[in-house]
Amino acid sequence: MTVEQFVNRHLGPDTAAHARMLEAVGYGSVEELMDAAIPEVIRWHGTLDLPEPATEQEALAQLRALADRNTVAVSMIGLGYHGTHTPPVIRRNVLENPAWYTAYTPYQPEISQGRLEALLNFQTMVADLTALPLANASMLDEATAAAEAMTLARRASRNGSAVYVVDADALPQTVAVLRARAEPLGIEVRVLDLVTTDLPAELFGLHLQYPGASGAVRDHRELVEAAHERGALVTVAADLLALTLLRPPGEIGADIAAGTTQRFGVPMGYGGPHAGYLAVRAGLERMLPGRLVGVSRDAAGERAYRLALQTREQHIRREKATSNICTAQVLLAVMAGMYAVYHGPDGLRRIAERVHAMADRLAGGLRAGGVETGAEPFFDTVTAVVPQRAAAVVAAAAERGVNLRLVDADRVGIACDETTTEEHLRAVWAAFGVDAPTGEPQSPAPAGPARSTAYLTHPVFHAHRSETAMLRYLRRLADFDYALDRGMIPLGSCTMKLNATAEMEPISWPGFADLHPFAPAAQTTGYRELISSLEEWLAEVTGYDAVSVQPNAGSQGELAGLLAIRAYHRDRGEAHRTVCLIPSSAHGTNAASAVMAGMRVVVVACDADGNVDLVDLDAKIAKHRDELAAIMVTYPSTHGVYESGIATCCAKVHDAGGQVYVDGANLNALLGFAKPGQFGADVSHLNLHKTFCIPHGGGGPGVGPVAVRAHLAPYLPGDPLDADGAPAVSAARYGSAGILPIAWAYLRMMGAEGLTRATGTAVLAANYVAARLRAHYPVLYSGSKGLVAHECILDLRALTKATGVTVDDVAKRLIDHGFHAPTMSFPVAGTLMVEPTESEDLAELDRFCDAMIAIRREIDEVGTGTWPAGDNPLRNAPHTAAMVSADEWPHPYPRSVGAYPAGVERAGKYWPPVRRVDGAYGDRNLVCACPSPEAFEE
Template sequence: MAEHASLNELQQHDDFIRRHLGPREDEIQAMLQELGLESLDDLIEQTVPHKIQIEKPLAVDSSMSEAETLAYLKSLADKNTVAKSFIGMGYYDTVTPTVILRNVLENPGWYTAYTPYQPEIAQGRLEAILNFQQMTLDLTGMELASSSLLDEATAAAEAMALAKRSSKNKKCNVFFVDKNVFPQTIDVIKTRAEHYGWDIHVGDLAELENLDVFGALLQYTNITGQITDLESHIESLHAKKAIACVAADIMSLVLLKAPGEMGADVVFGSAQRFGVPMGFGGPHAAFFATRDSFKRSLPGRIIGVSKDTRGNQAFRMAMQTREQHIRREKATSNICTAQVLLANIAGFYAVYHGRKGLTNIANRINRYASVVAAALKQAGLQLLNDTWFDTISFISKDIDAIKHRAEVANMNLRYHGEQVGVSIDEAKTQADIEALIQVLTGETYNLNELNNDAESSIPTSLIRTSDFLTHPTFNNYYSETDMLRYLKRLENKDFSLAHGMIPLGSCTMKLNATSEMIPVTWPEFANIHPFAPEEQTVGYLEMIKELEADLVEITGYDFVSMQPNSGAQGEYAGLLAIKKYYESIDESHRNICLIPSSAHGTNPASAQMAGMKVVVTKCDENGNVDVADLEAKASELKDNLAALMVTYPSTHGVFEEEIKHICDIIHDNGGQVYMDGANMNAQVGISKPGEIGSDVSHLNLHKTFAIPHGGGGPGMGPIGVKSHLAPFVSGHSVRKVHSVEAEGGAVAAAPYGSGMILPISWSYIKMLGREGLRKSTEVALLSANYLKNKLEGHYPVLYMGRNDKVAHECIIDLRPIKAETGISEVDFAKRLMDYGFHAPTMSFPVAGTFMIEPTESESKYELDRFIEAMISIKEEVDKVASGAWDAQNNPLTNAPHTQADLRDWDKPYSIQEGAYPSQATIDGKFWPMVNRIDDVYGDRNLICSCPSIESYQQD
């Protein structure tokens, strides 16, 4: 008689592991056989240096099923209290239109796409971001807008940096900040300025007249709710050749005079209240707008309008070849990402409501605030502001009674000494306002009578008179049917993981499992203010602490800080921890950062921002750090050496044998080792950065730990540190970060960065468990080496490690092909679109190459389909080389092909050769919406606002 399976076996805890991994067990064996290996253990032994492999399995929990994980997470979520929030300070309850919630925020067609570096297959997302830019321009009254930044506070720091670059008052080193700017913004600005050596003067606006400054930050409206006419202050700044930066509330700009009309040079703020949940602090899109004359200093990305080879209108990232802003050793910004998914939601919110709908919302908010003010006046309370949009502040001698009533009513207010502040948002109802007034005054009032008594709260001179959102896009989609079809039409123009593999080296486009994504929009996570009382966020903190503990175990560090809300922010925060550590031991003279020549541009940019001097070290012919050169420079500079920034496995996709020795060299010369976590997907469960010898790493949760890229953002970049650096990670001035003693030094607006997306990585680790985490890494290495083996007979593979193995990615060299035929890496990238693929990472870290990372989530079928496509393209190149195809008129130089080409086919090759080059494309075709886009035309004719409706109609 057969034995019965145990009940534990019947629970199928490994079910998620099976679903996360692309190749089946028999396919894994076939791939191993291709490599001449017997097992995954054999692969690791031949690929990863023995000296860095961990000796014991990870001490994280075993794999949990999806149902168990969601049930446990729900039990944590239930420990949170979703209170009525009147805190404000840049975070507000909002109503996400459900058509946008389901069809964008919860839709993998939108959240699994990558940054639109290949614009021909990103036209929907690009149009959506252009809507966001147009919305920003209209509401701010400025000339040029970016496609979003990380949050309001970091946008303020970017505005300060732009002011320093652009001010004609070159000798001045002082930046003024109005004392009524949000405190978290002041916190981040102080952090950024300290390490540039700039002086911050926080004071009353009246002081500005007599100060010599290179720029100033003014809040409109300020933290008390006061609406200040900034025009005279801006004129005063311009008279002293300084730059005027204005932090604005986006909803208030619907009713208030645009800052650009007052002469502002930079206007920024958070677009969160345009339909994006508070989410315990993020992710949220910051808007940022400036003058056209400052376009070369604008931080972040800009979406522009160009044309394709048919002369049709097409969208693209403008000025993208220089990343627009990262100047390596000369950088004043390291920002290399955006908040595209959230910017899209905010833009769609404006499309959904239009000018009329936004005006109704803003008027209702403003009227409710006026009713509250009228009640406070009748109660004899002293108001601190006599103008307002949504925020009322007042003095109370009986704060304790108000706090008690608020607690009973499950309301969160803002308190500062004897001051109480309340901010109204679109989610508040008349019943909420009645309850709020009772909490604030202890009395019940008739709202109709209060409404009659309420005075106008906006000064006549500051009432908006200019029109906005006049473009047809913001006026065409009245019905949900129309809105749904518009969203779907844009989605259909974009290539995402829902369509096929995105084999981007260093970007790790893996499965973003549905069970990981579902909790993001649970109210218990989505509707929590980042400054809510700690007793209301018990479940959030338990989840965060569990995630931190798992990441500590996975990385081998002693502490993890969750605050940095992008990989670049993590780099910056890690270097600041190193710098503060040296200051604590009286070695603040250590300011030199060694960086290998292969590093991503954010590495030297982050070092520069941290006040360090960058010294570049060489790489050898195998792509490894040149140890002799490193040792010589470390020894020569040992008296001032602060850090080495090194990526592991290397940027070239190789496990460097000498990595422990490299760390020892730096430590022996008094420095610290910063290990870039971009390639952590090749280490989890196999090696640990903290045990290899590094002191700090950032972790790209949007790469290794399954947070989706969202079309170019969100991201999260928490840092792991060894114990001696733990006291120097980012603190927060508004809400204390648990286990962090620092009161200031924030690098992001919220204490835990983008808290709303942390359940994704928490769930990823719980569902994979110790077994699945290691196996995911093993299969990632297997897939990369399988792909390398299949391609190396057709293309040179540039770098390999021990036993001719690569790590999780490989670099193939396309330069010989270009030299022989003129067919470039760009032609390859566009041709892959015809085969139904997004191109790998192009020309990084080596110009003229592809860096390919298949990840563990792609099936053998998909890997083989990509391999077949690359071999087929090589055969096409051979036809060009032999003269069978014209060198300037062939499927590669004409790629990508569109349906428009089929209507008027004029090519010297067949439709099947051009548009249906493989069986997979015959079975199911993804069509690029435009032909190849003219980048040069787009940069020479920079248009970053929505084109006229006639241009859409012509297309």
């Protein structure tokens, strides 16, 4: 008996469904459809060189073998990565729960209230612990959070200086990323030992580590005051667990706090993903990069959450954006926030006291054995001085199953954490050749500046002490949300497709989850083989020569690609090439990334069909030929079309001496049929959280590998711990390595034929939706033969003008039908971009099309005056259970129409917890932390 291939589980439509869809589209086969849709000039007719597809069981067995080749040692390396216990109730019900990990970014707040509440908990946790009034949710890691803090400080400081001072006791990987980000922006990073060196006369910002990489806990108050006297802003990179015992940054006048929440229940994962954090003082909230959850109200005046200040987003500000951060680390931020909810303030303090007690006991034992340790106060990290013996001590500890940090030839760093035991301490003492001391560990507070203020006082951090209560809280929030486990999320440009359980399962295995990113190479052979295979496979499917998986988001992959282009030009003596051409339809992160890479954005127009206007391209190239660095294009285009002029576009830019960057956001429409590295592109970033099945997690985690042709390979991101290597874009060499097994498993189980079938099915599904809906909503753009790629844009502008019904109305009415809305007003205002993906079966595609057709009939009822423009099922959507069950019903349509639109199954209906959210009210009355119940009494 033949074992069924995984591809048949991944693809929604079966053979019979394919036939029906092809008939609707007007083609005899998928191959015929793809030949018509994709321009022959870029069409690739080969077979991908990938291993034969494995079954789920075979792939899991191979991943288990790779995990077993990793050595899960006791990690006492520290440097911002620590062992932690993920509460099982959080691991099972958040990390391993598709209700949380398959959700989309909460741009539709009415169906994201659970996630938004969880993120508000996270923001409150960070704000409380740092004693700063506002925190975002969230950043990508500590190093990139510190880099965002640096650029924020430069925007906010008015002293005109280009100097940014970094304390020498900062984490080395943070210093590396700061340097990489600073250089293209003309910022001079000065790393100074601030114990022995005064601040320079001029600086715009100061970065302090608290506690330092050495473990030292220093009172920074005088440094903060001195920096402020010079007109500089101060960032404190603080350990949140330490802040339960130590005086927080906000109480010494810090302007910004940055860091990671990894040790709050999130596994190390060989470097990620983890939720970074950024918190700011009052007055900086509108400069804060990333996402910010705020409290607003719905149409009934009830409390509701939403993303606040969304006008800061890159798709609006574009080249004026001050950050290219697009994704967050939502799933990991939810875990960290729930860790604080689970333990509460007293539990966190007990963990911190125990961590410090173990470090104090460790230091005492070393000193008793004649080993010198740092004299300064410390929290969890001890630096031991052993002249010319450090390497031998580290090796001796490794033989005992414990990893320590080799600081230099004379010093060893040892970090304690939540998982440290007396047995671990004994192994360390033995490695130093000292006897274990007698007596039990104590729990004194660190000798540094002590915390005196309360934190986590909101009831949410006190109400869920039992596992029963915690389980029900997590279930309640998940029930508020809409994710792929409920139904289709037809978002254009975002590829919300199956995240198979077999792909997800390995990320929780200790062999992948519990490795420190700076563990010795001999202990990570399985991981490095997995990464090497994945990079090779990604190079093969894209036609490039080399790949780096370091970028931990698509935006960071963009930046890495542009930095490679910049370095290439500079090495060739052409540093003057700084102009980046970007089509007007491009995703906003493209322009923001170009600016961050030190380039100047010049916009290229699109023609009436949505393609890059080659005439305008010629004009822009002629004007900027000598200074042209690159063009950034998305293919298929942001408009969801296979542009026939892409090869010509690439050739024109190359002829002018520029490089071609192809945004890989839509790569799922090319795999098996075209290779960007072979049709003219020099570099692409790839969204593993789109094409390669890493789930969106409610807005993160993501991975954005950068793929390049051979001439750019020397400029791929380097190891952040290698001072002589290429610049790094994230804190860990392999970025968010902990979720790379997902993409590995997808490629391993799909194989060459499976990937090709997935591409064809995705394009067929998009054209099927377009064919069914074209008579009801104009499809805005299509290729030369009337075909779209993997997504289609439905144009509502004429309907809005005639009836007053907006894309917002349609989006919210889709909630009543049990759907997440398509992408709204991008790339064209007043439109909906639909991407059905290859994973939705024909029944779900038809259910969506039927819903859109039913909505069109309701729009016609408004247009004919049957229902008033201001009071109809569309304008009042979404309808909550409370609304339709109220004693009074003042609307001109029946309750049943509001509650159960045509075709909706009553038994399984999803009810949104709130009515339409008033975004403007939330922005005018900015509340971004858990409000007290009394705040809503009125």
